[in-house]
Amino acid sequence: MVKSSTRSIRLLASDIDGTLLNPQFQISEGDLAALRRAHASGIEIVLVTGRRHAFALPIAKQLGFDLWLISSNGAVTRSLAGETFHRDLMPREICRELCGAMQDFRGHTVLTFDKESKGAIVLEHLDDLNASIRRWLEKNMAYIEFVVPLEDALVDDPVQAMFCGSMARMSQALRALESSGMEGGVTVLRTEYPARDLSMIDVLNTGCSKGHALERWAAHRGYRREEVMAIGDNHNDVEMLEFAGHPVIMGNACEELRGRGWSVTLGNDRCGVAAAVAEVVSG
16 A cells, blocks of 8 residues: 555655665666556656766666666766756866865876766776775776876866775865865765775765755656655765655665664665655555
């Protein structure tokens, strides 16, 4: 039976990593079936991810129906067919200033650009990156270009700059960002996986986040906040969950999300997305 409090959901926004993907980095059959039921019932599904559009696309296509992707933590909203609704790029001058201010973390810096060719991902070298992020980079080798110094790649405005490494090293990077005086002109978002000793700090244009992008899309489609459900698990999902009238966090969510009184579903190892969708769609 559909609960009355969630009966009016018209838009369901789901994060990908740690939420829709299980610990084996796959969509469980239960989650897949649940999202297909929701779509068939008339609920619009949108995936909202920190991944680049191209890296999220194979995941989205597995759902088997047409949908829109909000990628790069809200910087790009684009359909599976490649139609762009909105882009929120970082001015290259700001990114150049950021690279200078974060000189000590140059080996942990990755720039991304909105193109599907070599040069979509730019870094100076791989030496300082830990094993978890290097595996991601190896999957994206066709898009990677090595540029020294990084600033030479800033011919166009980037989507974002990312600092990635161990939890301890990225804590240092956060402190460096805070003391740089730049935080007022950019958005700083964290994604952390303590079990993998991996932390990513995404720096985007000011006002850019999953939450702002979801709010923009909901307004475009004519949905009220109370008609939006969002499901997430990590620090970079906070703004999206704050916007949604029905925020749901995964059973494997980080501690920061747990103290906010949001509904908790099962973990991503137990089809938590399906359990959340069951509150919206019967069967």
